Amino acid sequence: MGAFQSENIVGCHVSTASKEECREQILAWIAAGEKGRYFVCANPHSIVAACGDSLFQEAIRHADLVVPDGIGIVLASRLQGGKIRARVTGYDIFWELSNALNRMKGCSVFFLGSTEAELFRIREKMRVDFPGIHVAGGYSPPYEPEFSPAEKDRMAAAINRVRPDVLWVGMTAPKQEKWIYQNHDRLEVNFIGAIGAVFDFYTGKVKRSHPVFQRVGLEWLPRLIQEPRRLWRRNFVSSPLFLLRVFGGKVLK
Numbered sequence: 687m688g689a690f691q692s693e694n695i696v697g698c699h700v701s702t703a704s705k706e707e708c709r710e711q712i713l714a715w716i717a718a719g720e721k722g723r724y725f726v727c728a729n730p731h732s733i734v735a736a737c738g739d740s741l742f743q744e745a746i747r748h749a750d751l752v753v754p755d756g757i758g759i760v761l762a763s764r765l766q767g768g769k770i771r772a773r774v775t776g777y778d779i780f781w782e783l784s785n786a787l788n789r790m791k792g793c794s795v796f797f798l799g800s801t802e803a804e805l806f807r808i809r810e811k812m813r814v815d816f817p818g819i820h821v822a823g824g825y826s827p828p829y830e831p832e833f834s835p836a837e838k839d840r841m842a843a844a845i846n847r848v849r850p851d852v853l854w855v856g857m858t859a860p861k862q863e864k865w866i867y868q869n870h871d872r873l874e875v876n877f878i879g880a881i882g883a884v885f886d887f888y889t890g891k892v893k894r895s896h897p898v899f900q901r902v903g904l905e906w907l908p909r910l911i912q913e914p915r916r917l918w919r920r921n922f923v924s925s926p927l928f929l930l931r932v933f934g935g936k937v938l939k
Contacts, residue, residue, distance in 0.1 A: 698736070702769045708751060712751070719876065722870040725779065727756075728746070730756050760773055777887055792818075793851045795812075798854065798857070823847075833865065855880050859882055
């Protein structure tokens with residue numbers, strides 16, 4: 687977890703830092719020119735999924751920053767007498783860092799994931815919102831459960847060709863976390879963020895829940911109503927299992 691203090695939440699070491707503190711540390715990593723630093727988001731679903739997936743466990747365990755993305759993480763910290771008092775989402779990190787890089791000017795980013803059409807919309811919106819950031823490129827990988835070695839090489843080559851300061855990865859979990867863990871050492875990039883649905887939130891393809899729902903910890907509810915088939919399992923299976931592990935003291939292997 688590098689420079690961050692963290693708490694053990696069901697075996698996952700989650701940062702206690704605010705989104706502003708996260709931003710400043712990431713900027714320091716970028717300024718230092720180190721390669722392959724990365725962050726992931728922790729929520730009840732990802733922690734439960736990692737309990738049965740050793741590669742996903744390793745991806746989380748080796749991340750330089752794990753943020754408390756879900757309200758369940760905040761509640762678990764409170765139950766344990768911890769210090770996590772608010773969520774820090776993937777969108778928070780994307781927005782905070784983009785604003786900072788835009789003010790600095792001269793930094794570059796790369797977007798990996800989604801479709802070519804969506805990547806085009808991201809580039810166009812970034813040009814308006816953050817004119818001080820250079821979008822060095824984007825790559826839309828095939829929708830496959832696993833990437834072939836040849837496809838992994840093509841993805842790495844596309845990124846290394848432009849050597850961006852920041853790589854945003856917007857694929858489904860745990861595929862994005864596993865890919866980052868397996869490839870970050872060979873990428874010519876300072877910082878990598880696994881931000882999943884943030885691509886769709888940013889372009890407006892998927893509407894993010896109203897700020898009122900976000901503040902009271904119910905951001906998941908409108909999203910569940912919008913996408914019940916995709917999200918029912920994480921809310922009605924993973925969340926109860928997570929709570930059982932919190933109360934039972936079970937941890938990741």
